[in-house]
Amino acid sequence: MADEIQGYLDRKLVENLDRREFLQMGLTVAGAAAFVACGGSPTSGPSGPTGPEFKLGVVLPYSGVYAELGNSITNGMRMYFDSVGNQAGNRKITMITADEQVQLADAVAATKKVVEQDGVDMVAGYVSSPNAAGNRNYLDGQKIPTLVANAGVNSLSRAAKSPFIYRTSFSNWQPAHPVGTYVAEKLGKKRIQLVYAKYGAGLESVASFKETFTAAGGTIVGPDVATPFPNNGDQTPFVQAIQIDKIDGIYSFMSGTDAVTFLKKAYELGTLTRLALVSGAGFFVEQDVLAAITDAAPAGAITGLHWALTLPNKENQDFISKYSKKFSGRQADVFAVQGFDTARVIVEALNGVKGNTDNKDAFMKAIAGVSFKSPRGDFKFDANTNNVVQTIYIRKTVKDPKLGWTNQVIDQYPGVADPGK
Amino acid sequence: MFLLAAGLSIIFGLMNVLNLAHGSFYMVGAYIAYSVVVATKSFWLALVVAPVLLAVVGAALELVFFRRVYGRGHLAQVLLTFGFTLVFVDLIRSQFGPTTRSIPPPSGLEGAVQVLGATFSAYSLFVLAVATVVGALLLVGWRSLRVGAVLRAGVEDKEMAGLLGINLPRVFTLTFAFGAGLAGLAGVIAAPEFAIYPGMDANVLILALVVVVLGGLGSIEGALLGAALVGLGYVIGTSLFPQFAIGLIFALMAAVLVVRPSGLLGRRM
Amino acid sequence: MARSEPATPDRLAVDRLTAGYGASVAVRQVTLRVGPGEAVALLGRNGAGKSTTLMAIAGALRPMAGSVQIDGQAVAGLPSYRVARSGVSLVPQGRRIFATLSVRENLTLASGSGNLAEIYSLFPALGVRSAAAGSALSGGEQQMLAIGRALMARPRLLLLDEPSEGLAPQVVRVLGDLIARLRHKMGLAILIAEQNLALAFEVADRIYVMERGEVVHEAPASAFRDDHALQKRYLGV
Numbered sequence: 001m002a003d004e005i006q007g008y009l010d011r012k013l014v015e016n017l018d019r020r021e022f023l024q025m026g027l028t029v030a031g032a033a034a035f036v037a038c039g040g041s042p043t044s045g046p047s048g049p050t051g052p053e054f055k056l057g058v059v060l061p062y063s064g065v066y067a068e069l070g071n072s073i074t075n076g077m078r079m080y081f082d083s084v085g086n087q088a089g090n091r092k093i094t095m096i097t098a099d100e101q102v103q104l105a106d107a108v109a110a111t112k113k114v115v116e117q118d119g120v121d122m123v124a125g126y127v128s129s130p131n132a133a134g135n136r137n138y139l140d141g142q143k144i145p146t147l148v149a150n151a152g153v154n155s156l157s158r159a160a161k162s163p164f165i166y167r168t169s170f171s172n173w174q175p176a177h178p179v180g181t182y183v184a185e186k187l188g189k190k191r192i193q194l195v196y197a198k199y200g201a202g203l204e205s206v207a208s209f210k211e212t213f214t215a216a217g218g219t220i221v222g223p224d225v226a227t228p229f230p231n232n233g234d235q236t237p238f239v240q241a242i243q244i245d246k247i248d249g250i251y252s253f254m255s256g257t258d259a260v261t262f263l264k265k266a267y268e269l270g271t272l273t274r275l276a277l278v279s280g281a282g283f284f285v286e287q288d289v290l291a292a293i294t295d296a297a298p299a300g301a302i303t304g305l306h307w308a309l310t311l312p313n314k315e316n317q318d319f320i321s322k323y324s325k326k327f328s329g330r331q332a333d334v335f336a337v338q339g340f341d342t343a344r345v346i347v348e349a350l351n352g353v354k355g356n357t358d359n360k361d362a363f364m365k366a367i368a369g370v371s372f373k374s375p376r377g378d379f380k381f382d383a384n385t386n387n388v389v390q391t392i393y394i395r396k397t398v399k400d401p402k403l404g405w406t407n408q409v410i411d412q413y414p415g416v417a418d419p420g421k
Numbered sequence: 422m423f424l425l426a427a428g429l430s431i432i433f434g435l436m437n438v439l440n441l442a443h444g445s446f447y448m449v450g451a452y453i454a455y456s457v458v459v460a461t462k463s464f465w466l467a468l469v470v471a472p473v474l475l476a477v478v479g480a481a482l483e484l485v486f487f488r489r490v491y492g493r494g495h496l497a498q499v500l501l502t503f504g505f506t507l508v509f510v511d512l513i514r515s516q517f518g519p520t521t522r523s524i525p526p527p528s529g530l531e532g533a534v535q536v537l538g539a540t541f542s543a544y545s546l547f548v549l550a551v552a553t554v555v556g557a558l559l560l561v562g563w564r565s566l567r568v569g570a571v572l573r574a575g576v577e578d579k580e581m582a583g584l585l586g587i588n589l590p591r592v593f594t595l596t597f598a599f600g601a602g603l604a605g606l607a608g609v610i611a612a613p614e615f616a617i618y619p620g621m622d623a624n625v626l627i628l629a630l631v632v633v634v635l636g637g638l639g640s641i642e643g644a645l646l647g648a649a650l651v652g653l654g655y656v657i658g659t660s661l662f663p664q665f666a667i668g669l670i671f672a673l674m675a676a677v678l679v680v681r682p683s684g685l686l687g688r689r690m
Numbered sequence: 691m692a693r694s695e696p697a698t699p700d701r702l703a704v705d706r707l708t709a710g711y712g713a714s715v716a717v718r719q720v721t722l723r724v725g726p727g728e729a730v731a732l733l734g735r736n737g738a739g740k741s742t743t744l745m746a747i748a749g750a751l752r753p754m755a756g757s758v759q760i761d762g763q764a765v766a767g768l769p770s771y772r773v774a775r776s777g778v779s780l781v782p783q784g785r786r787i788f789a790t791l792s793v794r795e796n797l798t799l800a801s802g803s804g805n806l807a808e809i810y811s812l813f814p815a816l817g818v819r820s821a822a823a824g825s826a827l828s829g830g831e832q833q834m835l836a837i838g839r840a841l842m843a844r845p846r847l848l849l850l851d852e853p854s855e856g857l858a859p860q861v862v863r864v865l866g867d868l869i870a871r872l873r874h875k876m877g878l879a880i881l882i883a884e885q886n887l888a889l890a891f892e893v894a895d896r897i898y899v900m901e902r903g904e905v906v907h908e909a910p911a912s913a914f915r916d917d918h919a920l921q922k923r924y925l926g927v
Binding site for chain 2: 748749750769770771774775779780782786788789790791795798799800839843
Binding site for chain 2: 064065071233234240256257268269270288289292293294295
């Protein structure tokens, strides 16, 4: 019964949010369109787009554990679309959101809803890997141009690659791969224990780390510490399973609430201060986690990610300040960057085909050819994998006098491409 | 966990109301703790403020809403209290956003302690101590005080209790307030130990329901035993098969239901 | 049936009371009265509406129509706890002892002003077993407890619903003595629903006979006791 209740709760929650989110979005777009149509600006009077409306189905979680990610990605997209007047290739761009939620069944329903009911021209979104992978065959079969804006499951760049699905975020392999090399070679730490949330992303991340780490002469000290995902219980036994005396450090993959509770417990038990090295995929100490745990943060943690709040390039500094201004003081995060870049890919591809998306091959080719300077650095697609090629930054967790706890970039590996063929 | 289950069990047992909003009281308690700690830096103040505030909220909800659905069967109650879980989650989300929050343990309870060669965080032990003390107080009150006798009588035979001149509507309101206060207390206690986020209510509500079902409805002893079993099951489960900890608990519940449909210490329904 | 208005109001005056469960009416237009210090028996077969009448008077059942007055005060429609506080105690059918509560807890539950020592002196057996759980008592002891519990509220009107049910004949005789004693000692007004005629005649001054939810006969207890034809007609004995 509990499950039914939970399921009902989730569904109910979503219906409400969905409607509200949708309305809000409709209003934003309508407002922008009205503004453009009236030529209300005294400095410029762009005429509105005359081509047919371009409907973008946005399938992201607005409820459940990933709601925060869904909101950030949506904000990033909205920010970019607003910056170009919500139009490209002489077509007005309308975002139609649907709630991906947590479970695959809901994500499938959301996808079908935007495709079959709303008749969208394109789909973007998917936070969770099983949901992206689970919708892959449908989207591929329907030939719906799709941009995956977060889900990192490696297979989408490999065996399950589709000519209609490109990924703007990362593959799980990417952020972890340089960390193995960096830890073994540059830091000279050769004995590492793996700590991860036991689900797809965690397993793929630690496997990728292991690959480069052992190749560079490192040794994985067992047994692995694998926590349930998500772990709503006590983290104490898992923290205590870290064999502090036998290792030089840990490599960890956890995110969000799991990372918060694990790091807090490790801090309270004194494990953090006794560990010579905490390394991991960047999500372990991303801004959302650091904001929650504050001084329980693992100072000096070395993590790999395709972005950092502190990246000094102009595009990033611009993005961060405008984002904060637009969304009442919210701090930008890596997910917002992914949303921002996803929207940009769409706009540039639409401009490239002059709004003609009837020829899907041409449209997909235009998508594949998009490249630009993103807040995260150089952005382009890999023709072998349909995945983004990007710089992976090695970051160190520090307390910045102005920003508070954050990650400072100390090294970078440019042009990291998933090894898929 | 026990605190939550006790409140739920009394409310369900005595009033025959399945209160799904109970998890929400827990969540709101945690957020009140967060707000109070951010504003005043005092965890101890939060420990007082949150249960009191939630007791008031609980009493108000009982007087205005829940009172009307007592006679209408569980479906109406589930729908109503369910509605409240949605309202509470939305309120929290609109006030605090979907971000995960956290507060540090109060000063003096940070860090780790060695007990019998094992290391625990000091705060975990504090949680254990609070649960034990509150549990003991509840048990004593339930067994030895007149209030306890009144509640037990109400659980057993509401009509007869009324015939003896017991003002059940008032007892209901106070019980509901007390249950909500307990949930709020649990929320405050849990805040430094776990993460605070919208949706934390659903996780604990399900576990609390399991505790109540396992232990038996309308019995503090049952809630205690159920909480102990679920806690043990969870710890053993996570260490043996991390992925099936929850499954193990539900299996335990199913087994108990087969053998004793009214729960380990529940009255026959 | 003309009757002069009494100078003081009746302890209990029920006027055209209609009550039932859900939509089904179990008693219809019942009118009866119990004077101060008077003992009245409500007779009738199973299902005649005796219990429903008592429950409706006590407020456990909301009357659909009619009035109930206690010492001239209208109580119909009040919740049962308010009726109880206006001086009415019910010893329900089947006793309904709280099985999980101790004897002492059963007695002290009601917020009455009665004192425990007094009850224990009336029922020495209860004093001896004050810590025992309600469920551990014998049928006779449970009946004593149910009555003792009702008396703790120091009622002005005691409603007894089939107190002899399930008791051995000699226990019923003890019960009869007890009720008679209580009445004289405490000046209680009593309304007793009974199928055991011997007990009813021993206790009551007057009787009402109910049939299919209505009061069909009223008589002094002595007159009805001697009229076997009427007894046969109404009660089949």
